[in-house]
Amino acid sequence: MKTAVVYYSMSGNTQLTAEKIAAQTSAELIRIEPKKAYPTAGFRKFLWGGKSAVMGDKPALTPYRFDGEFDRIIFGTPVWASSFTPPLRTFIEENREALKGKTVAAFLCCSGGGANKAIEKLKQFLDIKDFDAQLVLIDPKDKPSGDNEKKIQAFCLSLNS
Numbered sequence: 074m075k076t077a078v079v080y081y082s083m084s085g086n087t088q089l090t091a092e093k094i095a096a097q098t099s100a101e102l103i104r105i106e107p108k109k110a111y112p113t114a115g116f117r118k119f120l121w122g123g124k125s126a127v128m129g130d131k132p133a134l135t136p137y138r139f140d141g142e143f144d145r146i147i148f149g150t151p152v153w154a155s156s157f158t159p160p161l162r163t164f165i166e167e168n169r170e171a172l173k174g175k176t177v178a179a180f181l182c183c184s185g186g187g188a189n190k191a192i193e194k195l196k197q198f199l200d201i202k203d204f205d206a207q208l209v210l211i212d213p214k215d216k217p218s219g220d221n222e223k224k225i226q227a228f229c230l231s232l233n234s
């Protein structure tokens with residue numbers, strides 16, 4: 074099964090998780106980036122990112138390669154204001170046709186709350202009932218733990234089985 078891990082990460086937690094999941098599922102990593110980067114520090118980081126997520130923005134992305142030949146897509150996103158991140162919104166919108174009928178899983182990184190709401194919003198936006206598998210981790214780069222590694226392994230095992 075040809076698998077892609079499509080992810081956005083501002084500060085590395087989602088990226089680290091994406092790399093681990095890609096290694097364990099033999100997936101191709103596709104990192105998406107907004108053309109105009111969000112502020113990454115201080116008050117502005119939460120203000121602009123949070124506002125953009127709440128508004129349902131679809132920021133223009135830098136070029137990425139996604140050939141539609143993948144059978145399975147694993148989405149990775151931080152939780153922003155109890156939602157998924159705007160760059161992922163753009164990606165899904167730009168690839169609706171290619172995503173139709175694919176197996177879809179998701180992992181989300183957050184610092185404590187709002188992940189369940191974000192999962193529901195992502196399912197709604199993808200127009201699917203359920204993910205093939207889903208995973209929520211709390212700041213796994215900033216707070217490494219064996220428990221996170223086990224959760225990642227279980228997520229990948231359920232996908233590989």
Ligand SMILES: Cc1cc2nc3c(=O)[nH]c(=O)nc-3n(C[C@H](O)[C@H](O)[C@H](O)COP(=O)(O)O)c2cc1C
Binds near residue numbers: 152154211
């Ligand atoms: C704009 C913004 C909004 C956020 N909103 C939430 C939130 O609603 N709930 C939460 O638990 N964490 C929230 N966070 C924290 C991130 O989801 C969390 O630190 C995540 O692990 C960051 O992933 P990254 O390092 O891949 O960017 C927010 C972070 C930012 C920058």
